[in-house]
Amino acid sequence: MTTLLPTTARILRARADAEIAANVIAPYYGLDAAIAVNPVLPSLRAGMPAALRSAAPALGARGSADERWFRAQLERGRISTAELAAAIRAALPSPSGAGAPLALADESDGALVDGFLAGAPGDAAATAAPHRAAAPDEIDERLTRWCRAALAPEAAAWPVPVAELGFYGAWRAVASVDASIPRSGRRRIEDAPTAAGAALAAALEATGLPADERAAALRRELARTPGWTAYVRWRAETSGDVEVVDLLAVRLTLRDALGAPIPEAPAEARVERDALGLDPVERAFVWQAAFEARVHERLLSRVRAAPATPADPAPGAHLVFCIDVRSEGIRRHLEAQGDYATSGFAGFFGIAAEVEPLAASAASAACPVLLTPRYRVSERPVPGAWRGAKSLVDRLAGGRAWRSALKAPDSVAGAPLGWAEVTGWLWGPVAAGRSILAGAATRGRRADDPAGAPATLFDVDSALSVDDQLATAEVILRTMGMTEPDAPLIVLVGHGSTTTNNAYRTALDCGACGGHRGAPNARIAAAILNSASVRAGLATRGIDIPAETVFLAAEHDTVSDAITIVDSSSLPAERRGELDALLADAARAADGLQAERAAELPGARAAAGRSRLERRGRDWAQVYPEWGLARNAAIIIGPRSRTAGVDLERRAFLHSYDPEADVDGQALETILTAPLVVAHWINAQYYFSAVDPEVFGAGSKTVHNLVGGAGVLTGPDGDLRIGLPWQSIGTRAGLHHEPVRLLAVVDAPLERIDDIIRRADIVADLVHGDWVVLVAPGAEPGTWVRRMREGWAPYPLTTSTSAAKAVTAATPDQKEAA
Amino acid sequence: MSREALTRMTKIEVVARTADSDAVRRQIVASGASGYTSLPAVTGLGHHGAHEGRALFNDRDALTLTITVVPDDRADDLIEGLRSLLERSTGVMFVSDTYVSRPHYFS
Numbered sequence: 001m002t003t004l005l006p007t008t009a010r011i012l013r014a015r016a017d018a019e020i021a022a023n024v025i026a027p028y029y030g031l032d033a034a035i036a037v038n039p040v041l042p043s044l045r046a047g048m049p050a051a052l053r054s055a056a057p058a059l060g061a062r063g064s065a066d067e068r069w070f071r072a073q074l075e076r077g078r079i080s081t082a083e084l085a086a087a088i089r090a091a092l093p094s095p096s097g098a099g100a101p102l103a104l105a106d107e108s109d110g111a112l113v114d115g116f117l118a119g120a121p122g123d124a125a126a127t128a129a130p131h132r133a134a135a136p137d138e139i140d141e142r143l144t145r146w147c148r149a150a151l152a153p154e155a156a157a158w159p160v161p162v163a164e165l166g167f168y169g170a171w172r173a174v175a176s177v178d179a180s181i182p183r184s185g186r187r188r189i190e191d192a193p194t195a196a197g198a199a200l201a202a203a204l205e206a207t208g209l210p211a212d213e214r215a216a217a218l219r220r221e222l223a224r225t226p227g228w229t230a231y232v233r234w235r236a237e238t239s240g241d242v243e244v245v246d247l248l249a250v251r252l253t254l255r256d257a258l259g260a261p262i263p264e265a266p267a268e269a270r271v272e273r274d275a276l277g278l279d280p281v282e283r284a285f286v287w288q289a290a291f292e293a294r295v296h297e298r299l300l301s302r303v304r305a306a307p308a309t310p311a312d313p314a315p316g317a318h319l320v321f322c323i324d325v326r327s328e329g330i331r332r333h334l335e336a337q338g339d340y341a342t343s344g345f346a347g348f349f350g351i352a353a354e355v356e357p358l359a360a361s362a363a364s365a366a367c368p369v370l371l372t373p374r375y376r377v378s379e380r381p382v383p384g385a386w387r388g389a390k391s392l393v394d395r396l397a398g399g400r401a402w403r404s405a406l407k408a409p410d411s412v413a414g415a416p417l418g419w420a421e422v423t424g425w426l427w428g429p430v431a432a433g434r435s436i437l438a439g440a441a442t443r444g445r446r447a448d449d450p451a452g453a454p455a456t457l458f459d460v461d462s463a464l465s466v467d468d469q470l471a472t473a474e475v476i477l478r479t480m481g482m483t484e485p486d487a488p489l490i491v492l493v494g495h496g497s498t499t500t501n502n503a504y505r506t507a508l509d510c511g512a513c514g515g516h517r518g519a520p521n522a523r524i525a526a527a528i529l530n531s532a533s534v535r536a537g538l539a540t541r542g543i544d545i546p547a548e549t550v551f552l553a554a555e556h557d558t559v560s561d562a563i564t565i566v567d568s569s570s571l572p573a574e575r576r577g578e579l580d581a582l583l584a585d586a587a588r589a590a591d592g593l594q595a596e597r598a599a600e601l602p603g604a605r606a607a608a609g610r611s612r613l614e615r616r617g618r619d620w621a622q623v624y625p626e627w628g629l630a631r632n633a634a635i636i637i638g639p640r641s642r643t644a645g646v647d648l649e650r651r652a653f654l655h656s657y658d659p660e661a662d663v664d665g666q667a668l669e670t671i672l673t674a675p676l677v678v679a680h681w682i683n684a685q686y687y688f689s690a691v692d693p694e695v696f697g698a699g700s701k702t703v704h705n706l707v708g709g710a711g712v713l714t715g716p717d718g719d720l721r722i723g724l725p726w727q728s729i730g731t732r733a734g735l736h737h738e739p740v741r742l743l744a745v746v747d748a749p750l751e752r753i754d755d756i757i758r759r760a761d762i763v764a765d766l767v768h769g770d771w772v773v774l775v776a777p778g779a780e781p782g783t784w785v786r787r788m789r790e791g792w793a794p795y796p797l798t799t800s801t802s803a804a805k806a807v808t809a810a811t812p813d814q815k816e817a818a
Numbered sequence: 819m820s821r822e823a824l825t826r827m828t829k830i831e832v833v834a835r836t837a838d839s840d841a842v843r844r845q846i847v848a849s850g851a852s853g854y855t856s857l858p859a860v861t862g863l864g865h866h867g868a869h870e871g872r873a874l875f876n877d878r879d880a881l882t883l884t885i886t887v888v889p890d891d892r893a894d895d896l897i898e899g900l901r902s903l904l905e906r907s908t909g910v911m912f913v914s915d916t917y918v919s920r921p922h923y924f925s
Contacts, residue, residue, distance in 0.1 A: 007895070008849060008850065008892075008895040008899075009894070009895040009898055009899065011848065012845060012848060012849055012895055012896065012898065012899025012900075012902070013898065013899060013902050015844070015845060015848055015899065015903075016845065016899055016900075016902030016903040016905075017902070019841040019844070019845075019903055020902075020903070020905070020906050023838075023841075023906070023907075042837075045908070197848055215906075236840065236844070237840055243844060346875065350875075352875070368875065368876075369878075370875065370876040370877060370878045370879070371875060371876065371877050371878075372877050475874065479874075666874075669873065669874075670873065670874045670875055673873035673874075673875070673876045673879065674873060674874070674875035674876045675875075677876060677879065758867070758868070759868065759870045760870055760873065760879075761866070761869065761870075761879060762873075762876065762879035
């Protein structure tokens with residue numbers, strides 16, 4: 001390696017190559033506050049077909065299910081001949097581009113499908129198969145060990161000087177005296193530039209690669225560790241203490257030191273077209289469309305053709321839930337209990353805040369990652385409750401100190417073995433007890449767990465002026481379509497998941513709250529909406545909230561389905577009976593939903609009851625505490641009257657929207673540019689984790705090793721695993737989650753949707769890029785139109801009635817095997 | 819004040835998607851520039867049509883304008899570094915002469 005320092009121009013060129021190389025995989029947000037994200041997000045604008053052709057293969061990954069799997073779905077009836085034939089016809093060249101295959105469009109369904117199956121190029125099973133990265137080599141192993149030590153120092157065997165020297169500088173200091181590296185290699189590392197950018201430029205020049213091949217070579221290097229690359233991208237955006245340039249500087253300097261040149265690019269595979277002229281990605285999309293048709297038919301046939309007339313009397317209580325698919329189940333069961341109305345809204349309730357819970361060690365962003373928090377709200381004990389609050393804070397601090405003390409010997413070389421000898425007698429019986437009791441012991445406590453918390457309030461007035469509170473309140477109510485609140489009790493229900501020994505617990509919490517529980521946001525929103533001065537301001541803006549209307553905050557635990565009121569201080573004592581009645585109905589709703597969910601949870605008994613499923617969440621050996629958002633398939637944006645009373649099988653995000661009240665389209669634009677985007681990110685994370693669990697998923701939980709808050713490894717070393725663990729998407733029998741793209745059902749005038757697509761790039765990217773299938777009600781009741789790049793087109797439902805019935809009758813086992 | 823009393827420098831402005839603007843800023847810092855100004859959620863009409871500003875609940879999917887001023891002798895390296903970065907994205911760059919009253923702020 002040359003010891004001459006590269007010029008600034010060469011360093012900036014190398015940095016640009018590194019940034020371009022990394023712009024193939026989305027940032028990975030870690031597990032402290034897990035966020036679902038489309039793993040190939042940088043390709044969003046290029047569209048899903050382009051992502052499948054370029055980004056996924058660049059990562060050695062598969063972007064769609066393989067043809068063998070689709071053929072198995074055809075054989076077992078999950079895809080019907082009619083559905084596949086319809087998808088083939090839709091993919092055939094248009095009359096303007098007529099070619100020989102067009103004649104096939106006139107053939108019968110059976111003949112068309114037979115031709116499609118027989119016409120697969122070469123080995124159909126290998127269609128669109130990715131070039132997997134070779135097994136980890138010495139460079140990968142050394143780099144990933146360093147990533148673990150430098151990026152998750154709490155998991156490192158001993159401290160490394162990253163804070164002082166940076167990721168690359170600290171590695172250079174350590175590696176230049178690392179006896180496991182040959183002496184000549186150590187000298188080369190010592191001679192390498194001290195700054196990462198210069199080291200990368202020097203190492204790149206030493207490779208002799210032409211300038212126009214360097215970004216591609218760096219992308220191949222990063223693709224060998226996509227997990228750490230994605231995590232470094234996130235750190236670069238947030239703390240900024242490390243960037244991809246550092247990662248590549250270490251990797252290439254290591255290559256130079258160990259005499260291991262960058263491998264040559266694999267020869268590009270020839271793209272073979274099938275008998276219909278479709279390339280592998282086009283062919284995969286035919287299968288994908290055929291697979292999705294059943295789900296679309298099943299959901300759309302249940303959505304009412306027109307909203308029910310609002311002749312119902314005012315509800316006794318109105319509960320506003322997060323749009324999360326899990327809310328659909330509890331809403332449906334609760335509405336069946338009595339005169340309850342429910343709505344769906346992004347679970348952060350419009351509170352773009354950094355929240356500082358009373359007992360947490362730091363504040364954290366409690367809003368979607370699309371948003372930058374605009375203010376901080378702190379939780380304080382209510383007057384007179386300081387003693388209980390202090391007790392909680394002391395107890396949690398004591399617990400943290402105790403756990404820290406127990407882990408202290410881990411950081412001293414040789415100490416863990418001796419520590420195990422000394423304390424093993426104590427932990428053995430504890431472990432045995434936890435295993436035998438399996439969750440029956442006292443519930444664990446999280447700092448943000450609302451159960452048993454002392455009386456507190458969120459100090460909204462210190463965070464927001466009255467004008468800002470008023471603006472926030474107006475946005476919440478108008479976006480929800482709640483401009484004429486008609487219930488005396490309105491409950492904002494956040495959600496969270498109570499599980500133990502679960503590295504992915506925050507992935508089960510509220511994504512709209514930044515991977516946190518939703519109770520704080522519900523409490524802040526309720527406090528604002530109960531404020532007399534805010535209500536007075538709302539009245540001047542045309543929103544009259546009756547004096548007797550009270551907003552309460554609650555939380556839905558998605559493991560037990562219990563709804564806990566977390567702040568009822570604003571409810572007069574004489575109205576406590578209304579709340580008791582609501583809670584009794586909520587408990588019955590939870591029982592009903594538990595029976596429904598237990599039928600799908602591996603090892604759960606439908607008749608087991610609520611306490612049994614709650615206990616599963618506390619069982620430290622339970623890898624299936626709940627299914628999370630598995631099987632998500634659609635987002636429905638419209639009035640609840642279109643879907644009330646309909647079983648959507650917890651597969652749909654539900655966002656309330658009143659097209660009549662949103663004449664200027666502002667509310668719809670907000671929904672399409674944020675909740676739709678978040679729903680797509682979640683849907684894409686499940687999709688990619690299912691179609692390629694090896695690269696885009698996290699593997700089995702049973703062999704995970706936690707790396708601080710960064711993520712997990714499979715086994716002791718290796719790449720950070722991104723995406724969802726297998727236990728979030730499947731069982732031993734196969735996939736539980738169905739990898740379908742998000743169906744976006746938007747009940748709004750077509751011109752209004754078109755306007756938003758024209759104005760908002762992100763919506764155009766999702767729709768034109770085939771990431772989502774956006775449909776709206778057609779002119780005739782019961783018909784649908786789909787927004788294509790060219791405009792609106794009829795969207796007929798192709799599944800026959802018999803096929804739909806066949807799915808209805810499918811057993812949970814059959815569903816799992818799907 | 820006339821321009822003769824000011825110091826001539828080079829102003830570089832980049833309009834890019836907010837998600838890509840982090841890389842632009844890192845490139846500016848790596849070039850030795852003493853600072854930058856970032857304007858989130860800019861609006862306008864361009865090659866890709868009209869662009870809205872920030873959506874109510876989405877700061878990320880908007881355009882950001884990043885501005886830096888550097889001495890002329892550093893400008894070419896940075897311009898080339900930014901061009902390399904923007905080769906594969908939709909961002910645009912404007913380069914112009916500018917005059918500053920406090921040159922030591924930008925050196």
